[in-house]
Amino acid sequence: xxxxxxxxxxxxxxxxxxxxxxxxxxxxxxxxxxxxxxxxxxxxxxxxxxxxxxxxxxxxxxxxxxxxxxxxxxxxxxxxxxxxxxxxxxxxxxxxxxxxxxxxxxxxxxxxxxxxxxxxxxxxxxxxxxxxxxxxxxxxxxxxxxxxxxxxxxxxxxxxxxxxxxxxxxxxxxxxxxxxxxxxxxxxxxxxxxxxxxxxxxx
Amino acid sequence: xxxxxxxxxxxxxxxxxxxxxxxxxxxxxxxxxxxxxxxxxxxxxxxxxxxxxxxxxxxxxxxxxxxxxxxxxxxxxxxxxxxxxxxxxxxxxxxxxxxxxxxxxxxxxxxxxxxxxxxxxxxxxxxxxxxxxxxxxxxxxxxxxxxxxxxxxxxxxxxxxxxxxxxxxxxxxxxxxxxxxxxxxxxxxxxxxxxxxxxxxxx
DNA sequence: TTGTTATGCAAATGTATGTTATTTTTAAGT
DNA sequence: ACTTAAAAATAACATACATTTGCATAACAA
Numbered sequence: 274x275x276x277x278x279x280x281x282x283x284x285x286x287x288x289x290x291x292x293x294x295x296x297x298x299x300x301x302x303x304x305x306x307x308x309x310x311x312x313x314x315x316x317x318x319x320x321x322x323x324x325x326x327x328x329x330x331x332x333x334x335x336x337x338x339x340x341x342x343x344x345x346x347x348x349x350x351x352x353x354x355x356x357x358x359x360x361x362x363x364x365x366x367x368x369x370x371x372x373x374x375x376x377x378x379x380x381x382x383x384x385x386x387x388x389x390x391x392x393x394x395x396x397x398x399x400x401x402x403x404x405x406x407x408x409x410x411x412x413x414x415x416x417x418x419x420x421x422x423x424x425x426x427x428x429x430x431x432x433x434x435x436x437x438x439x440x441x442x443x444x445x446x447x448x449x450x451x452x453x454x455x456x457x458x459x460x461x462x463x464x465x466x467x468x469x470x471x472x473x474x475x476x
Numbered sequence: 477x478x479x480x481x482x483x484x485x486x487x488x489x490x491x492x493x494x495x496x497x498x499x500x501x502x503x504x505x506x507x508x509x510x511x512x513x514x515x516x517x518x519x520x521x522x523x524x525x526x527x528x529x530x531x532x533x534x535x536x537x538x539x540x541x542x543x544x545x546x547x548x549x550x551x552x553x554x555x556x557x558x559x560x561x562x563x564x565x566x567x568x569x570x571x572x573x574x575x576x577x578x579x580x581x582x583x584x585x586x587x588x589x590x591x592x593x594x595x596x597x598x599x600x601x602x603x604x605x606x607x608x609x610x611x612x613x614x615x616x617x618x619x620x621x622x623x624x625x626x627x628x629x630x631x632x633x634x635x636x637x638x639x640x641x642x643x644x645x646x647x648x649x650x651x652x653x654x655x656x657x658x659x660x661x662x663x664x665x666x667x668x669x670x671x672x673x674x675x676x677x678x679x
Numbered sequence: 680t681t682g683t684t685a686t687g688c689a690a691a692t693g694t695a696t697g698t699t700a701t702t703t704t705t706a707a708g709t
Numbered sequence: 710a711c712t713t714a715a716a717a718a719t720a721a722c723a724t725a726c727a728t729t730t731g732c733a734t735a736a737c738a739a
Binding site for chain 3: 490521522524525528
Binding site for chain 3: 308309310320321323324329330
């Protein structure tokens, strides 16, 4: 019987490599379907060696979901503090969101879709984080309404529409494509602000 | 050695029950994470009995993805045949889509997210179906542009934005909520056509 | 009644799962 | 060169997986 405490790796580099490879596999086949042996092979080691760096499979999920969640939330709170009018706030928030999400698509996929597989209490904690982010977006829309820039809308609905547009990116974005993340963000902002209809003022 | 041919059930009722329960479980925990034992328990039989009605687990995925895919495609093709101006086409297409998706949320979830787990050749076939649907939406946007109703946009991008809005519904829609599917469809259409910005013509 | 088919269950098959215990190799610090 | 700790490997564990086999029952047609 050994006095073996929890193993905590010193080199975080490897851990990040593992999580990054894991996210890629999860994006391809889902969290539940990703096997630790498969992951180990992708990293170039044997499955049990993973546990020199991780406590469990779920730690991967935890890491990715919360790291990305906090990153998004911080960026959003910064926007809500600094910028002045609502349109600029919204455009900046969207640009930040798009940049963060496109910067690591696999992680974004995990964050957006696979958080369901978190177990309590992480699950509740994560939902709270998400709600907070959603509330931040809603704040901007609300401000825009009060400023008279945005039309009166169902706040909840408008917020969800914005989130749908920015989160759906992971379903189609390819880094090799022609549009840069910033260009995508601009197009999405235009779309959300103006819609498809031709502006009749200039006709 | 038996001469046991493929088992094909006569009562399709039960099969539909199984698939419906399966979709609910898949929505909750994902296709890979749903176990046949768990499904059997939900149906009220033992796991091996499922195979009196199904050939395999994947048949569930197949059924749901293709049934819903065909349903959506047919509805869209009807719209593209009948209605005249592009705005009406788009509004109708969106309404159909929303109605179909909200009618069976679990199935919609499987259709939108879990098709990845299909294996060849079904996978390629399904992708083709999806592409066809996307092309149908793009046709409408293209027509709107030519009619001068819609502004000139990146066709691909506009199409994806529309699909993102209607597909994201499954992430938040609750049948107990206040909005009916038709109301949701209207709001989405308005949002896509007009955007958030207040119409300055009437100010 | 008899033959047939649909449906179910219990038992078992082979494989894959996440993970632990234990040992060996590698690398760094002295 | 010696020590120490980190990282990897081997072997194994318990459990869970989708599925098959073989057999029983119930419904129904002849």
